[in-house]
Amino acid sequence: xxxxxxxxxxxxxxxxxxxxxxxxxxxxxxxxxxxxxxxxxxxxxxxxxxxxxxxxxxxxxxxxxxxxxxxxxxxxxxxxxxxxxxxxxxxxxxxxxxxxxxxxxxxxxxxxxxxxxxxxxxxxxxxxxxxxxxxxxxxxxxxxxxxxxxxxxxxxxxxxxxxxxxxxxxxxxxxxxxxxxxxxxxxxxxxxxxxxxxxxxxxxxxxxxxxxxxxxxxxxxxxxxxxxxxxxxxxxxxxxxxxxxxxxxxxxxxxxxxxxxxxxxxxxxxxxxxxxxxxxxxxxxxxxxxxxxxxxxxxxxxxxxxxxxxxxxxxxxxxxxxxxxxxxxxxxxxxxxxxxxxxxxxxxxxxxxxxxxxxxxxxxxxxxxxxxxxxxxxxxxxxxxxxxxxxxxxxxxxxxxxxxxxxxxxxxxxxxxxxxxxxxxxxxxxxxxxxxxxxxxxxxxxxxxxxxxxxxxxxxxxxxxxxxxxxxxxxxxxxxxxxxxxxxxxxxxxxxxxxxxxxxxxxxxxxxxxxxxxxxxxxxxxxxxxxxxxxxxxxxxxxxxxxxxxxxxxxxxxxxxxxxxxxxxxxxxxxxxxxxxxxxxxxxxxxxxxxxxxxxxxxxxxxxxxxxxxxxxxxxxxxxxxxxxxxxxxxxxxxxxxxxxxxxxxxxxxxxxxxxxxxxxxxxxxxxxxxxxxxxxxxxxxxxxxxxxxxxxxxxxxxxxxxxxxxxxxxxxxx
Amino acid sequence: xxxxxxxxxxxxxxxxxxxxxxxxxxxxxxxxxxxxxxxxxxxxxxxxxxxxxxxxxxxxxxxxxxxxxxxxxxxxxxxxxxxxxxxxxxxxxxxxxxxxxxxxxxxxxxxxxxxxxxxxxxxxxxxxxxxxxxxxxxxxxxxxxxxxxxxxxxxxxxxxxxxxxxxxxxxxxxxxxxxxxxxxxxxxxxxxxxxxxxxxxxxxxxxxxxxxxxxxxxxxxxxxxxxxxxxxx
Numbered sequence: 001x002x003x004x005x006x007x008x009x010x011x012x013x014x015x016x017x018x019x020x021x022x023x024x025x026x027x028x029x030x031x032x033x034x035x036x037x038x039x040x041x042x043x044x045x046x047x048x049x050x051x052x053x054x055x056x057x058x059x060x061x062x063x064x065x066x067x068x069x070x071x072x073x074x075x076x077x078x079x080x081x082x083x084x085x086x087x088x089x090x091x092x093x094x095x096x097x098x099x100x101x102x103x104x105x106x107x108x109x110x111x112x113x114x115x116x117x118x119x120x121x122x123x124x125x126x127x128x129x130x131x132x133x134x135x136x137x138x139x140x141x142x143x144x145x146x147x148x149x150x151x152x153x154x155x156x157x158x159x160x161x162x163x164x165x166x167x168x169x170x171x172x173x174x175x176x177x178x179x180x181x182x183x184x185x186x187x188x189x190x191x192x193x194x195x196x197x198x199x200x201x202x203x204x205x206x207x208x209x210x211x212x213x214x215x216x217x218x219x220x221x222x223x224x225x226x227x228x229x230x231x232x233x234x235x236x237x238x239x240x241x242x243x244x245x246x247x248x249x250x251x252x253x254x255x256x257x258x259x260x261x262x263x264x265x266x267x268x269x270x271x272x273x274x275x276x277x278x279x280x281x282x283x284x285x286x287x288x289x290x291x292x293x294x295x296x297x298x299x300x301x302x303x304x305x306x307x308x309x310x311x312x313x314x315x316x317x318x319x320x321x322x323x324x325x326x327x328x329x330x331x332x333x334x335x336x337x338x339x340x341x342x343x344x345x346x347x348x349x350x351x352x353x354x355x356x357x358x359x360x361x362x363x364x365x366x367x368x369x370x371x372x373x374x375x376x377x378x379x380x381x382x383x384x385x386x387x388x389x390x391x392x393x394x395x396x397x398x399x400x401x402x403x404x405x406x407x408x409x410x411x412x413x414x415x416x417x418x419x420x421x422x423x424x425x426x427x428x429x430x431x432x433x434x435x436x437x438x439x440x441x442x443x444x445x446x447x448x449x450x451x452x453x454x455x456x457x458x459x460x461x462x463x464x465x466x467x468x469x470x471x472x473x474x475x476x477x478x479x480x481x482x483x484x485x486x487x488x489x490x491x492x493x494x495x496x497x498x499x500x501x502x503x504x505x506x507x508x509x510x511x512x513x514x515x516x517x518x519x520x521x522x523x524x525x526x527x528x529x530x531x532x533x534x535x536x537x538x539x540x541x542x543x544x545x546x547x548x549x550x551x552x553x554x555x556x557x558x559x560x561x562x563x564x565x566x567x568x569x570x571x572x573x574x575x576x577x578x579x580x581x582x583x584x585x586x587x588x589x590x591x592x593x594x595x596x597x598x599x600x601x602x603x604x605x606x607x608x609x610x611x612x613x614x615x616x617x618x619x620x621x622x623x624x625x626x627x628x629x630x631x632x633x634x635x636x637x638x639x640x641x642x643x644x645x646x647x648x649x650x651x652x653x654x655x656x657x658x659x660x661x662x663x664x665x666x667x668x669x670x671x672x673x674x675x676x677x678x679x680x681x682x683x684x685x686x687x688x689x690x691x692x693x694x695x696x697x698x699x700x701x702x703x704x705x706x707x708x709x710x711x712x713x714x715x716x717x718x719x
Numbered sequence: 720x721x722x723x724x725x726x727x728x729x730x731x732x733x734x735x736x737x738x739x740x741x742x743x744x745x746x747x748x749x750x751x752x753x754x755x756x757x758x759x760x761x762x763x764x765x766x767x768x769x770x771x772x773x774x775x776x777x778x779x780x781x782x783x784x785x786x787x788x789x790x791x792x793x794x795x796x797x798x799x800x801x802x803x804x805x806x807x808x809x810x811x812x813x814x815x816x817x818x819x820x821x822x823x824x825x826x827x828x829x830x831x832x833x834x835x836x837x838x839x840x841x842x843x844x845x846x847x848x849x850x851x852x853x854x855x856x857x858x859x860x861x862x863x864x865x866x867x868x869x870x871x872x873x874x875x876x877x878x879x880x881x882x883x884x885x886x887x888x889x890x891x892x893x894x895x896x897x898x899x900x901x902x903x904x905x906x907x908x909x910x911x912x913x914x915x916x917x918x919x920x921x922x923x924x925x926x927x928x929x930x931x932x933x934x935x936x937x938x939x940x941x942x943x944x945x946x947x948x949x950x951x952x
Binding site: 145147151238239326327414415417419421553 | 728730733734735738739769770771773774775776818829830831832833853861863890892923925927928932933
């Protein structure tokens, strides 16, 4: 069998020959083909990921495990991670999205954490196309169908539309879980002489080599790839969650791994490598769903709802009892050894015999060539003077509210159970989602999540766009009063073999890393999804960020959309934003152009510190950090959700459209009751602060700008 | 009051009900596994919680209705004990024929999760004594199959016997088809059996039992039950 048919390069094959000192057999070769795929090995991006800051006060577990963990105090931690399920969702939207949710939930479970919240980043194509509507319907139904049944609330998300995603939609699934730190599971704790156990669903031919499928471009006709998509069963997952948590609580297992990409081989070899033990696995003992499966199919199957357990033989009887209670298959199919060899047997013969650390950890890094895009200057060129200012700014605002990127997403979020587990303080639809975390007998704490992506800015200005994306999450968290704990990201890009794509990816990562370092927010987990393109189209550079922040109590939480008659409205932060890659520029002029405001570490630090103080000291009634659509869209959302208008009379320092619709930089819209004005002003003394006007009536009236009734705004927003 | 919450495989609101009731009553709440043959002695109220029992396979509630514990629940109801089925629990009660009717897929054909306003229609049941007459309350819903259905004549009979206890209503309390989130016939959100001791309710009172989570109206249900039991019924 030729190494090329399993997707290995010549260099990789030579590395294998050199290390093994022999020719790998067919089963081994197929294992390497998947384990050294981009999806499993991160061979193209490992050097880039080192740019991220990973250390911080709150970090308990950084990148490298199934999920990162941050400290919530009183012996509790928050495990979280975001992961892509793009290719499967493009081919089979319902199951692709559903198994994306299921997979990330098992990643969290594998840390020993109870999954408590999900969020989803969805990127769809041209919203007018039937294809988009069909994909969207399937993906949303798949997320709901799985998440609702498994009983993990979907508390928020981000939905982006651009024609770049028409053929290659993106589904980024995020999950967070709560773990007692003393029960946290690690994959480096297995000792020799333990049993290797398979818990959960039977193994079938579904999802064979799905990881390899995710590591190449999508073909023009994707129907042939359907067998590589897995099928989800949320009922089995719910039983698996409860069973695993009961096993952990009773102290019956030494270690645990979820079976995601590359199934048995990936989960078991990772434990062997990290714990530095050998392993002998008997594939004949794996419960199968169908007959005639070859050893490599069994080893690589991505059948869902399975976990791998490492169990002390003395406790096996109790493990079987718990599994029986939850009606789950539980099968011993191997043991750990002291000889450092990773061996698989089938039909009585040895079919795999490899050094464990070599299987997952040694795909040689590929240093793809990198080149600044030839048209970068063109992408960034934007002369505002050449844009004739629109006459009717009210019509512009209405058009922005009708933009599916900025409008209400209620029709999506209502299809998800956002409240199950009864800890959702703030569900979908706002700048952040807030969850209560119970900590045994201690007082609860509250965690806020912010998910952001701005692929347009990452297209015209990858570094600035990356920084802006990351910083936006921290601004939203700070404005509501949360202290950042850590973040996770999903890097969605086209093929890295295109030097311009690789350059864009490196710049995006650098920008995100710069922002995270400046704001002292460590990465704890992440995922990379490459080859998101079809022969016709590449997706936009799409890094997605989810950041978690801590609220010790709700007294220090500052909500949004709470205007009351007579509140004073302020813009905190610089009044002069940029039109570069703004929604306004795209929607009104059809232009994807211009640079992003450069990331200013000092300004961001100052803004986030003052914003947190404002929330903590209760100096404002309502606040919203500015994002897509700039000040005008923030005003409209605050007004229509508060059910009250405003009269604004402000000396606009720039062109009205730049002032109203410009984006970028640390800025927020505040509503302050008259009694709090002295405190609010003292907190923001020395920082850029513009008084805009007063909340009143039922018309949003901006002198020299626009005048729209709440009814008109609502009509556009809900369209 | 002694509360038992039944846990079916696939239940996912069981712990929410346990927490809400334990917090309200200050007493431990028993959790009963679906395979158990009996309820704890002295159980006053049995709750069949929301979720996806048996994965909703076959038909929502159909398999749970045939779980071993359901015989004990049936006996408890025959003896006059209180039974509350919430969401999937309501579906199970109709499948077990402890309540009439069926819950069909929502008119939207999608899952719907959002706060809803309900009007209470009777305040003389064990579950509604603490409500004011015609009070409008807010409980969230979260279901895919919540359209209550009965043939027209049986529906009239149900109404005549006063078995409709909650209806979807506008915040002002008016009942119109537009304010029903799922297309339920006559906006029905909750019904009792003829005797009044078994309530099926699609909205979730346990999700409206904590002001931090956006509401306290659900407490009225627990207060009603506590009052009923203290009253020596």
